[in-house]
Structure formats: structure tokens, C-alpha cells
Amino acid sequence: MSATPAILLSPPVGRAMLTWNGKQPPPPLAVPAAVEVERCGSGDQLLIHGENLAALAWLLANGYRRRINLIYIDPPFGSGIDRARRVRLRGPGPARLIPVADVEYRDTWNDDAYLQFMYERLIALREVLADDGCIYLHCDFRKAHHLRCLMDEVFGAERMLNEIIWFYPRGGDGERQFNRKHDTILLYARGDRWTFNYDETLIPYTRRQLARFCHEDERGRYYWNVNPRGERVKTYLRKPGIGAYDVWTIPIDAALARDLGYPTAKPLALLERIIRASSRPGDLVLDCFAGSGTTAVAAQRLGRRWIACDVNAGAIQVAARRLRNAMLEHTPLSAGFAAWRIGDAAPAPQGDVRIRVTHHSDQATITVEAYANPLLADISPTLPDWRCVVDEILIDPAYDGAVFRPVVVDAPLRRAVLVRGVYAIARANIGASLALKIVDAAGGEAFTVVPM
Numbered sequence: 001m002s003a004t005p006a007i008l009l010s011p012p013v014g015r016a017m018l019t020w021n022g023k024q025p026p027p028p029l030a031v032p033a034a035v036e037v038e039r040c041g042s043g044d045q046l047l048i049h050g051e052n053l054a055a056l057a058w059l060l061a062n063g064y065r066r067r068i069n070l071i072y073i074d075p076p077f078g079s080g081i082d083r084a085r086r087v088r089l090r091g092p093g094p095a096r097l098i099p100v101a102d103v104e105y106r107d108t109w110n111d112d113a114y115l116q117f118m119y120e121r122l123i124a125l126r127e128v129l130a131d132d133g134c135i136y137l138h139c140d141f142r143k144a145h146h147l148r149c150l151m152d153e154v155f156g157a158e159r160m161l162n163e164i165i166w167f168y169p170r171g172g173d174g175e176r177q178f179n180r181k182h183d184t185i186l187l188y189a190r191g192d193r194w195t196f197n198y199d200e201t202l203i204p205y206t207r208r209q210l211a212r213f214c215h216e217d218e219r220g221r222y223y224w225n226v227n228p229r230g231e232r233v234k235t236y237l238r239k240p241g242i243g244a245y246d247v248w249t250i251p252i253d254a255a256l257a258r259d260l261g262y263p264t265a266k267p268l269a270l271l272e273r274i275i276r277a278s279s280r281p282g283d284l285v286l287d288c289f290a291g292s293g294t295t296a297v298a299a300q301r302l303g304r305r306w307i308a309c310d311v312n313a314g315a316i317q318v319a320a321r322r323l324r325n326a327m328l329e330h331t332p333l334s335a336g337f338a339a340w341r342i343g344d345a346a347p348a349p350q351g352d353v354r355i356r357v358t359h360h361s362d363q364a365t366i367t368v369e370a371y372a373n374p375l376l377a378d379i380s381p382t383l384p385d386w387r388c389v390v391d392e393i394l395i396d397p398a399y400d401g402a403v404f405r406p407v408v409v410d411a412p413l414r415r416a417v418l419v420r421g422v423y424a425i426a427r428a429n430i431g432a433s434l435a436l437k438i439v440d441a442a443g444g445e446a447f448t449v450v451p452m
């Protein structure tokens with residue numbers, strides 16, 4: 001895939017518009033340089049580390065114009081919270097969360113900058129969306145009213161399909177107002193046709209509801225001889241459930257968010273409902289505020305293809321780890337993804353790793369002797385084992401010097417389990433160079449190449 005001249009995007013015209021200080025039409029998009037850095041399996045899915053406007057320019061320049069069937073985005077909400085990074089130590093025993101001097105996630109915006117940011121991205125997203133595609137925009141009470149106006153402006157008010165309320169009952173006490181326990185998800189179509197898999201969205205009847213359809217006619221069809229208004233007419237059981245409402249009660253998966261170390265991770269059940277409803281197997285799903293990769297994982301589990309992008313190196317690490325695990329668990333249409341770095345995406349903080357290679361006649365043993373990340377300098381000396389801060393060790397025993405293709409993947413999902421640190425690799429699988437990558441719990445990583 002090669003770079004091309006800048007992409008021109010047109011602002012929408014002839015529609016009601018929200019305005020703000022400094023509102024600008026979208027600037028021409030320079031197509032950034034892109035490099036494939038890692039490949040996992042053989043699928044054509046993309047995990048992109050980079051700023052999403054740059055990533056969208058790159059996708060537009062590389063054949064993805066109007067190719068995406070479904071978009072879900074969960075952008076910053078303007079919560080005013082800049083979250084410090086906390087490291088959850090691995091290993092048996094009680095969970096320990098240790099703050100480190102680093103900001104993991106910034107969500108403080110001035111209103112004008114936020115609206116311009118979203119405006120430019122929504123216009124670019126419309127360009128990649130297929131004619132019969134849909135977009136879900138996840139937000140909350142802080143920005144939902146502005147974003148609805150922006151969506152009307154970019155996609156057209158007549159393309160609005162639903163304002164979905166995601167209600168997540170959970171503790172909390174609003175003593176000065178009602179408890180704020182819902183998010184808003186705006187669903188728009190790009191054109192006048194769109195995918196909606198009605199049967200996939202049905203809520204199964206309860207046993208009590210089913211029991212009402214107790215009469216059988218001469219053709220073996222079940223019916224209820226009273227309709228919902230109480231009149232004596234036959235109401236047939238035509239479908240396996242009731243049409244879903246636009247208010248969804250799905251609990252937050254706090255354990256998942258905690259284990260991933262990604263507090264804004266959305267429940268898989270939420271994304272699976274969206275993907276089932278608005279895409280078909282084999283369709284292409286895009287999330288360019290991917291965070292911990294929930295959309296891509298849900299798409300993978302449901303046999304859809306996906307593209308996920310995030311500007312934060314730590315998010316890409318978490319998403320890659322989840323996706324590798326999802327691929328082991330499921331047999332999807334196309335298992336595998338390529339990880340690309342786009343534009344000037346900031347690399348993860350760099351750590352240092354020391355490894356020892358011992359050669360035997362039929363195999364080599366790789367032993368990781370030590371690992372250190374300057375971000376963790378304060379806590380490392382207090383740890384019983386360097387592995388307490390290591391989330392993942394990956395090895396490509398035949399590294400080609402360009403694209404890292406890990407075949408040894410040691411990435412325990414459960415926090416109580418430590419990485420092994422010692423790996424035996426058959427000689428037949430070893431090339432001229434071996435590359436090893438370590439990812440730590442503070443988002444740092446180390447990459448080392450050794451001649452074999």
C-alpha cells in the first residue's frame with residue numbers, strides 16, 4: 001500500500017448546523033507514512049497504532065472508501081478526567097494496584113476544540129462507510145446533545161435510526177441529582193438502505209409469555225386466542241421473541257476492565273449486540289477509538305472482519321493481547337491481523353531486557369534474565385520477581401528484520417499467573433535472527449534482536 005496526495009473532504013451543505021468558535025471545514029488530509037510492524041496469523045484485519053484522522057486518510061488512500069459496513073466509536077466524552085496510570089502487579093496473592101508517574105488517558109477538552117475534533121473525524125468516517133452501512137456513536141450526557149447535532153449535520157437528521165440508552169445499573173449515589181447511570185449511543189445509517197438483522201435482536205419470550213400460545217391450529221401453528229388488547233382474535237406465535245427496545249440494560253463488566261487495566265473498556269455483550277444487529281458474517285467493522293479493542297474482539301468472535309485504531313500505544317498492546325487470545329478461542333472466517341504504525345504515533349516507553357540463549361543440538365533455550373522499565377524504577381526494587389510487572393513475552397524465532405511475527409506467545413490472561421520467562425524453540429523453526437518483545441503492565445515494552 002503506497003502513500004498518495006492529500007485527501008479532500010467536503011463539509012456537508014444545506015443542513016441545520018451547530019456552530020462554535022473557530023469552526024472550520026475539514027482540512028485536506030495528508031496521507032501519512034505507514035509501516036507494518038507486526039503480523040499475527042494470516043488474516044487481513046488491521047490493528048492500527050496512530051492518530052485516527054491520519055489513519056482514516058491512509059484507509060481512504062488505500063482502497064477503503066465506502067468499504068466499511070459498520071462503524072462503532074466510543075470517543076473521549078470530555079469527562080475532564082486525566083487518568084493516572086496504575087499498575088496491577090501479577091502473581092498470586094491479593095491484587096495490588098500501584099500508581100506510576102504517567103498519564104494514561106487524557107480527557108480534558110475545551111468545547112470548541114472537542115467539536116472541531118469530532119466534526120473532522122465524523123466527516124472522514126462518512127467517507128469510509130459503505131452506502132448501506134451504519135455508524136454507532138457512543139457518548140454520555142456531557143456531549144450527547146452536541147454530538148447529535150453534529151451527526152445530523154454530517155449524516156442527515158433523516159438518517160437517524162435510534163438514540164439507544166445503555167443503562168448500567170451499579171452502585172453510586174447522586175445526592176444532588178439523580179444517579180447518572182446511562183450512556184447514549186446514536187445510530188445513523190449512511191443511506192436509505194442498511195443492515196438490520198431483526199431476528200438477531202429479538203428478546204426471547206419468557207416461559208410465561210410462551211405459555212399463552214397454548215392453542216394449536218389445523219396446520220400445527222401455535223396461537224393465543226386473545227390479542228394484546230384483550231380482543232378474542234387469534235394471535236400467532238410468528239417469531240422466537242419480542243422486538244428489542246432502544247433501552248438496553250447491560251451490566252458494566254468491572255472485572256474485565258480491571259483485568260485489562262482499561263477502565264473505559266465496554267462490555268463485550270454491548271458490542272456483540274451492536275455487531276449482530278447491524279452487520280453480517282464477513283462484513284468489515286471499524287472502531288477508530290478502539291481502546292482495549294472490545295469492538296475488534298466482538299467482531300472476531302462473531303466472524304466479522306475488523307479494523308481497529310488507537311493513538312495510545314498502551315491501548316494497542318492491550319487490544320493485541322485480547323485479539324491474540326480471541327483468535328486462539330474461536331475459529332473465525334479470517335484469523336489473524338497485521339499491526340501497522342501510522343504517521344508519527346508515539347512509541348511505548350522503552351524498557352530494557354536481558355536474555356540468554358543456550359544452543360542445544362535440536363533446540364535453543366531462550367531465558368529472560370531481567371527486565372526493567374524506567375517508569376517502574378520506584379517499584380521494581382521492591383518486587384520479588386521481575387515477572388510481576390510483565391504482561392506478555394512474544395518471540396519470533398525467524399525474524400526477517402522488518403515485520404515481527406511472534407510464534408511463541410506467552411500472555412497469561414489471568415493476573416495471578418506469571419509469564420514463564422524460559423522458552424525452548426526447535427532448531428527447525430529458528431532463522432538467522434530471533435526477535436523477542438516484552439510488554440509490561442505500565443505500557444512499556446522492549447524489543448531485542450539476537451543473531452542465532
Ligand SMILES: C[S@@+](CC[C@H](N)C(=O)[O-])C[C@H]1O[C@@H](n2cnc3c(N)ncnc32)[C@H](O)[C@@H]1O
Nearest residue numbers: 051052074264265266289291292294310311312
Ligand atoms: C473511551 S476509550 C475507548 C474504549 C473502548 N471502547 C473499549 O472498549 O476499550 C477512547 C479511546 O480513544 C483513544 N483516542 C482518543 N483520541 C484519539 C485519536 N485522535 N486517535 C485515535 N485514538 C484516540 C484513546 O486513546 C482511548 O483509548
